[in-house]
Amino acid sequence: MSAIPWVGQDIVEFLWGGLIDEPDYGDIVFNILLIAENSTYLNKIYVIIYVLYMMFYVNMYVKMIITKGKSAGVRSISTTEASQRPNAEDLIYAYIVGLFEGDGYFSISKKGNYLTYEVGIELNIRDIGLLYKLKSILGVGVISFRERNGVKTASLRIRDKDHLKKYIIPIFDKYPMFSNKAYDYFRFRDILLSNVIKFSDLTEYVRSEKDLNTVEEIIKSHYFAAWLVGFIEAEGCFSIYKLNQSDDYMVASFDISQTKGEIIIKAIAKYLSFTTKINVDHTQNYKLKVTGVRSIENIIKFLDKAPLKLMGHKKLQYLLWIKKLRTISRYNNYIRIPSNY
Numbered sequence: 001m002s003a004i005p006w007v008g009q010d011i012v013e014f015l016w017g018g019l020i021d022e023p024d025y026g027d028i029v030f031n032i033l034l035i036a037e038n039s040t041y042l043n044k045i046y047v048i049i050y051v052l053y054m055m056f057y058v059n060m061y062v063k064m065i066i067t068k069g070k071s072a073g074v075r076s077i078s079t080t081e082a083s084q085r086p087n088a089e090d091l092i093y094a095y096i097v098g099l100f101e102g103d104g105y106f107s108i109s110k111k112g113n114y115l116t117y118e119v120g121i122e123l124n125i126r127d128i129g130l131l132y133k134l135k136s137i138l139g140v141g142v143i144s145f146r147e148r149n150g151v152k153t154a155s156l157r158i159r160d161k162d163h164l165k166k167y168i169i170p171i172f173d174k175y176p177m178f179s180n181k182a183y184d185y186f187r188f189r190d191i192l193l194s195n196v197i198k199f200s201d202l203t204e205y206v207r208s209e210k211d212l213n214t215v216e217e218i219i220k221s222h223y224f225a226a227w228l229v230g231f232i233e234a235e236g237c238f239s240i241y242k243l244n245q246s247d248d249y250m251v252a253s254f255d256i257s258q259t260k261g262e263i264i265i266k267a268i269a270k271y272l273s274f275t276t277k278i279n280v281d282h283t284q285n286y287k288l289k290v291t292g293v294r295s296i297e298n299i300i301k302f303l304d305k306a307p308l309k310l311m312g313h314k315k316l317q318y319l320l321w322i323k324k325l326r327t328i329s330r331y332n333n334y335i336r337i338p339s340n341y
Helices: 008-016 025-036 041-067 088-103 125-138 161-174 181-193 215-219 224-235 262-271 293-305 313-325
Strands: 104-111 114-124 142-148 151-158 236-242 250-259 285-290
Touching: 088 104, 088 114, 088 125, 088 161, 088 224, 104 181, 114 125, 114 161, 114 181, 125 142, 125 151, 125 313, 151 161, 161 181, 215 262, 224 236, 224 250, 224 262, 224 293, 236 313, 250 262, 250 293, 250 313, 262 285, 285 293, 293 313
Parallel strands: none
Antiparallel strands: 104 114, 114 151, 142 151, 236 250, 250 285
């Protein structure tokens, strides 16, 4: 449903129960859908009809409340996510750069004696709606699907060299990446704009280990907030779990990581005033995980005031996360948790 133009994301949020607290109709609908998963074809039709009826009923109910001058506790459906924040129409491209810095790639590959140029991003199939949004914003690209080791994914790929030069290069030039993945882009751009056609003319490439920016330079960038929303969309995770399986003490966490991304993770930690130690494993994956009340409050405040909102499956994850936070006294008693997002 998330792929439905304009209203798809709102329908998905409705089904997950992320728009409104009382009554908790989204949870009811979601449970009905789970029960119907193994039902007969006819029962599935009944469920669809019921969901559509519920959407119509709640929409009319909310309109009645608003007409009476009372707060309905929901946000209205907007035509585009980009219209919801000042200057978002332009900063949406900084968001895209952050998203690509997390999960995107710049590829120059051999096809016979010639070169194929490709810029792309591959996400879990649950983010297919986000990929269609990106394609709509960029105006170019092809969406494809595949399944590998039981995991279904979808990709947005841009291969047309004219499209790459006209639409993609200007974005990454205006909003440069912060991590060493920028070296991949610089090489890609220079070879593309030099019109190198044959594989034999391609020079050997090894990404440099030298940092392009300092932490201070990164966080002072005027588009860093919008970039960070995109990077969280790609690499962030919102979780709630039991600290010990033997009791009911619940802990909320936010974590974010990147392979060989020390400078980026340090910049994010400083920007969000996280004091937790950054961990690195044998693959050079730098990971930051916070669970403290102040740190959780900081990420909520950032996302609430950021120039752009999360737009993919991560938005649904975040909605469920803040909803659950309101049931945990450790956080709810000390943090102003927003009622919607």
